[in-house]
Amino acid sequence: MKFNWTVFLTITLLLLMMAAGGLSAIWGFSLGREALKGVTQPEFRPGSNLSNQPDNQPNSNNPRFLDEEDILQDVEAQIQSYQSEDSVDSA
Numbered sequence: 001m002k003f004n005w006t007v008f009l010t011i012t013l014l015l016l017m018m019a020a021g022g023l024s025a026i027w028g029f030s031l032g033r034e035a036l037k038g039v040t041q042p043e044f045r046p047g048s049n050l051s052n053q054p055d056n057q058p059n060s061n062n063p064r065f066l067d068e069e070d071i072l073q074d075v076e077a078q079i080q081s082y083q084s085e086d087s088v089d090s091a
Contacts, residue, residue, distance in 0.1 A: 044061075
């Protein structure tokens with residue numbers, strides 16, 4: 001029986017691709033595990049303390065929302081101050 005190089009090369013290539021896939025999977029798993037080593041799940045349960053609080057006491061976990069108009073005025077003031085500094089520097 002004659003040695004078939006086509007079959008040999010096909011099987012060799014298939015085995016090399018499987019080995020490369022396995023190695024990349026192991027490497028990706030180890031990188032991900034190392035990246036998430038310090039990350040923990042938060043210890044906050046959203047519905048646990050809602051029944052114990054009185055209705056008139058605000059929840060301290062809720063963020064205080066800012067007024068959009070105040071933010072826009074602050075941004076405009078900063079832009080104007082930077083533009084006036086640039087015009088003084090260029091003159």
